[in-house]
Amino acid sequence: MSEKPAALAHLKVLDLSRVLAGPWCTQMLADLGADVVKVERPGAGDDTRHWGPPFMKDAQGQDTAHASYYASCNRNKRSIAIDIAQPEGQALIRQMALNSDILVENFKVGGLAHYGLDYANLHALNPRLIYCSVTGFGQDGPYAERAGYDLMVQAMSGMMSITGKAEGTPGGSPQRVGVALTDLFTGVYACSAILAAVEVRHRTGVGQHIDMSLLDVGMAILANQAAGFLNTGDNPTRQGNSHPSLVPYQEFATADGAMLLAVGNDGQFGRFAQTAEQPQWASDPRFCTNTDRVRHREELVPLIELETRKRSTAQWVALLEHRAVPCGPINTVAQAFDDPQVRARQLVVHQAVAPPARAQTGLSSIASVASPLRLQDTPPVLHRAPPALGEHTQEVLAELGLDARALADLRSRGIVG
Numbered sequence: 213m214s215e216k217p218a219a220l221a222h223l224k225v226l227d228l229s230r231v232l233a234g235p236w237c238t239q240m241l242a243d244l245g246a247d248v249v250k251v252e253r254p255g256a257g258d259d260t261r262h263w264g265p266p267f268m269k270d271a272q273g274q275d276t277a278h279a280s281y282y283a284s285c286n287r288n289k290r291s292i293a294i295d296i297a298q299p300e301g302q303a304l305i306r307q308m309a310l311n312s313d314i315l316v317e318n319f320k321v322g323g324l325a326h327y328g329l330d331y332a333n334l335h336a337l338n339p340r341l342i343y344c345s346v347t348g349f350g351q352d353g354p355y356a357e358r359a360g361y362d363l364m365v366q367a368m369s370g371m372m373s374i375t376g377k378a379e380g381t382p383g384g385s386p387q388r389v390g391v392a393l394t395d396l397f398t399g400v401y402a403c404s405a406i407l408a409a410v411e412v413r414h415r416t417g418v419g420q421h422i423d424m425s426l427l428d429v430g431m432a433i434l435a436n437q438a439a440g441f442l443n444t445g446d447n448p449t450r451q452g453n454s455h456p457s458l459v460p461y462q463e464f465a466t467a468d469g470a471m472l473l474a475v476g477n478d479g480q481f482g483r484f485a486q487t488a489e490q491p492q493w494a495s496d497p498r499f500c501t502n503t504d505r506v507r508h509r510e511e512l513v514p515l516i517e518l519e520t521r522k523r524s525t526a527q528w529v530a531l532l533e534h535r536a537v538p539c540g541p542i543n544t545v546a547q548a549f550d551d552p553q554v555r556a557r558q559l560v561v562h563q564a565v566a567p568p569a570r571a572q573t574g575l576s577s578i579a580s581v582a583s584p585l586r587l588q589d590t591p592p593v594l595h596r597a598p599p600a601l602g603e604h605t606q607e608v609l610a611e612l613g614l615d616a617r618a619l620a621d622l623r624s625r626g627i628v629g
Contacts, residue, residue, distance in 0.1 A: 216589065216590060216591055217245075217589075217590055218244060218245020218590060218592075218593045219244045219245055219587060219590035220241060220244040220245045220246040221245040221246070221247075223241070223245075223246040223247070223313045223314060223410070224246070224247045224249075224311060224312045224313050224314070225238055225241050225242070225246045225247065225248040225249070225312065225313065225314045225315070225316065226249055226251070226305070226308050226309055226312040226314070226315045226316075227248050227249060227250040227251065227289065227315075227316050228251050228296075228305075228315065228316065228317035228318075228319070228324070228329075229316050229317055229318040229346060230252070230258040230259055230260070230318065231258070231259055231260055231318070231395070232260070232285060232362070232392055232395040232396070232399070233318060233346050233362075233394075233395040233396070233398040233399045233402070233424075233426065234316050234317065234318040234344075234346045234399065234402070235250075235258070235260075235285040235286055235399070236285045236395065236396055236398075236399025236400070237316055237344070237346070237398075237399040237400070237402040237403045237406070238250070238289065238316050239285050239286060239287060239288065239289070239399075240399065240400070240403045240583070240585070241314070241403060241406070242287065242288035242289050243287075243288055243583040243585065243592040243593065244583075244585065244587075244590075244592060244593075245590070245592075245593050246314075247290075248288065248289040248290065249289070249290050249292055249308065249312075249604070249608055250286065250289045250290065250291050250292070250599070251292055251293075251294050251296070251305065252291055252292070252293050252294075252601055252602070253293065253295065254293040254294070254295055254602065254626060254627075254628060254629030255293075255601075255629055256601075257282075257291075257293070257601040257602075258282055258286070260279060260281040260282040260285075261278065261279055261282045261601065262279055263279045263281040263282070264278075264279035264280065264281065265279075266279070266280050267279055267280065268280050268283065268573070268575055268578065270574040270575060270576075271574075271576050276573060276574050276575060278573050278575065282598060283578050283580060283598040284580065285399075286598040286599065287563060287578070287580055287594070287596065287597060287598045288593065288594065288595055288596050289596065289598070289599060290596065290599060290603070290604035290607065290608060291599035291600065291601055291602055291603045291604055291605075292602060292604055292605045292608045292609070292628070293601055293602035293605055293628055293629030294605075294627065294628050294629075295626060295627050295628070295629075296327055296329065297327070298625075298626075298627050300622065300625075300627045301627050301628070302327045302328060302329060304609070304612070304627075304628070305327075305329055306328075306329070306334070306337060307612050308608075308612065309329075309334045309337060309338055309341060310337055310338050312338070312341060313340065313341070313342060313410070313419075314341070314342045314343075314344065314406055314410075315334065315341060315342070315343045315344065316344045316346065316402070316406075317329075317343075317344070317345055317346070318345070318346040318347065319345075320347065320357065320359060321345075321347055321351055321356045321357055322357075331343040331345070331421045335419065335421070338419075339417075339418050339419065340413060340417065340418065340419050341419045342406055342409040342410065342413065342419040342420060342422065343419065343420075343421050343422065344402055344405065344406055344421075344422040344424060345421065345422065345423055345424065346398060346402060346424045346425075346426075347360060347423075347424070347425055347426070348360010348361065348364070348365065348425065348426045348427065349425055349426070349427050350423055350425035350427065350428060351423045355427070360425075360426050360427065362392035362393070362394050362395040362426065363388055363392075365394045365426045365427050365429075365430040366388045366389065366393065366394060366430065367386070367388075368427060368430070369394070369427060369430030369431050369434065370431075370434060370437075371388075371389065371393070371394070371430060371433075371434065372386035372387060372388055373386050373448075373449070373450065374434075374437055374448050374449065374450055375387045375388065375389060375450065376450045376452070377450060377452045378449065378450050378451050378452055379449060379450060381452075384450065386450070393433070394426045394429055394430040394433070395426065397429050397430075397432075397433050398424055398425075398426050398429045401424060401429055401432075402422065402424045405422045405424065406422065409422060436456075436457070437456070440456070440457075453472075454509070454513075456506075457502075457506065458474075458475065458476060458502060458506070459475070459502065459505035459506050459509050459512060459513070460473050460475050460481075460484075460505070460512065460513065460516055461473070461474050461475060461476070462513070463542060464516060464517050464520040465517055465520060465521050466520050466521060466523060466524055466525045466528060467521060467522065467523055467524045467525075467527075468524045468525060469524075469525050469541075469542075470525065470542050471520065471525045471528050471529065471539055471540065471541060471542065472539065472540050472541070472542055473516075473520075473532075473537075473538070473539050474538040474539065475537065475538070476538065477502065478494075478500070478501055478502060480536065480537050480538070481493070481494060481499070481502070481505070482494040483532075483535040483536065483537050484532065484535075484537045486535075487531050487532060487535055487537065488516070488519040488520075489519070490515070490519060493512075493515070498511060498512070499512055525541050526541075529541065557582075558582060559581055559582045560579055560580075560581065560582065561579065561580055561581070561582045561594060562577050562578070562579050563577060563578050563579075563580070563594055563596070563597035563598075564576065564577050564597065565577060565578060565597045565600075566596075566597070566603070568600075568603065569597070569599065569600035569603050572600045572601075572603075573600050577597070578597045578598055580598075601629065602628070602629045605619075605628050605629065606619055609622075609628070
């Protein structure tokens with residue numbers, strides 16, 4: 213992250229979203245330089261400010277009241293606290309929408325229409341506005357009015373049915389993925405859709421409504437598993453860490469733990485067989501092609517594990533790395549952040565907390581994972597730590613033309629915080 217010109221510095225984003233999918237999208241836009249103003253509830257803020265433990269630690273290593281969850285998806289934004297249930301608060305949102313390029317919200321279907329802040333009303337006010345709605349199930353269909361959370365969608369989409377140990381084995385039950393996968397992917401898809409709409413606006417001069425659904429995304433990211441079912445009728449099932457279409461492609465026990473072996477073609481398998489001192493495997497009619505290996509999985513996997521147990525994980529990684537056979541350790545999160553490649557790519561970034569927010573939160577700096585978007589000429593930027601609640605209320609309202617007296621009046625009536 214450098215001081216080169218940012219890719220999206222010309223775009224203003226009004227962020228009415230909270231929790232994860234919407235904020236993940238707007239953080240991506242903010243990392244690329246967009247001016248993102250996050251609207252939060254006075255006194256409470258985004259729900260994730262309170263989703264802890266774990267909580268952020270102050271300079272003395274003591275827990276604060278600020279959850280680290282919020283920090284994961286809200287850097288580079290400005291926070292303004294507005295009560296949109298009050299007419300004066302709605303008027304402020306309309307003023308900001310008039311000067312914005314993009315609005316992202318994740319209220320229930322029809323929720324913002326009660327305040328006159330739905331797409332139809334704001335499009336009439338600002339036809340150039342790109343308005344992205346993120347919901348659990350989309351703007352139509354029998355589930356449209358339901359609230360949707362990542363865990364629900366992982367279950368409903370079939371993702372949990374293919375995640376975890378195989379049925380009938382100890383601990384063999386449906387499992388969720390270890391992070392909120394559909395939320396995160398929805399944020400990424402939403403960002404892509406928004407940038408596509410920006411490109412369309414270059415041609416037409418007009419914004420549009422984007423309807424993002426967690427369930428739609430959950431079904432889409434079934435990827436090859438969905439394609440297999442749709443084109444064969446075979447319902448995929450759980451099979452632990454092994455792959456339905458590749459062998460060997462799973463974890464194997466080693467002399468001191470376990471490693472991950474990910475053989476993607478026959479050439480890699482031949483080189484692995486040589487390294488394992490079992491060259492005959494590559495010519496064995498049961499194993500010589502990937503299709504053969506998948507069909508004879510139950511015979512091959514135990515043979516491989518007899519060999520992998522003879523060396524440590526580090527020894528296998530060193531041996532196979534030089535033979536271009538994909539293999540690696542199964543790290544903890546702590547081990548992953550200590551990995552030399554992770555450190556070389558500078559994937560941990562630290563942002564200083566501004567003095568007013570420091571006084572409010574007790575935090576001097578906040579760490580996060582660097583953006584993986586490595587644009588050579590317009591790289592991601594770091595210009596703000598995740599904001600304290602309402603940290604930029606005065607600054608943003610001043611940009612709308614409100615003076616100190618007007619701001620004090622709004623604060624006294626609880627319209628802004």
